[in-house]
Amino acid sequence: MSIDPRPTYRPSWRKPVGMFMILGLIALWAVLVGSLSGLIGRLPMVAQVPVYVFLGLIWIWILPLKRLLSWMETGRWRGF
Template sequence: MTIDPRHYHQPSWRKPVGMLAIVALIALWAVLVGSLSGWIGSLPIWAQVPVYVVLGIVWIWLLPLRRLLAWMETGRWHRG
């Protein structure tokens, strides 16, 4: 069985580096949110849930996660 050179894809170093960067960003964000836990814990329980939900969603938009994923896939910092 021969490999068709038109369909051969060389593995990219960007994916493992990007995955390590994502893990580092998640850890950094967790430390930041954890440092706010004293303040968030002083809020009533009905206010804590939305704060944690918003913080869980916001990191995707504030941290360069979307651009990092685009870079991992294409080698460029934006799709297009």
Template sequence: MKAHEPSWRKPAGMFAILLLITLWAVMVGSLSGFIGRLPMLLQVPVYVALGIVWIWILPLKRLLLWMETGRWRFP
């Protein structure tokens, strides 16, 4: 049985995740004045869209797939 060789993709992916989180925090922080002036019922969908959809589901889904398999697309 062949020994498991470590992959460079996992450390590179972790740094990419940290970079995405940092960029997201800067972006949301810079938009907080604008978002804070919106009514509360509009703030929730904005933060959901910015947080869940824009930073977590779309980019991280493929990034995690790449870290594990080396492919960007699902089979």
């Protein structure tokens, strides 16, 4: 009689769904920034950098993905 020491692992459906949501966010972000590129392109270079940093890092990655990744791991939308 042998007891398997490895715990049984059942993959969560949240991870594949979360990955598709991340891809959707990337596509949405690309369309949004692409549509705003004419407006942003008129700004001086010194002003363009903070706009793209805000849109690229804070608005699309840090704020929504923090909760999405938390949901993928724990099943709760609250932060880490």
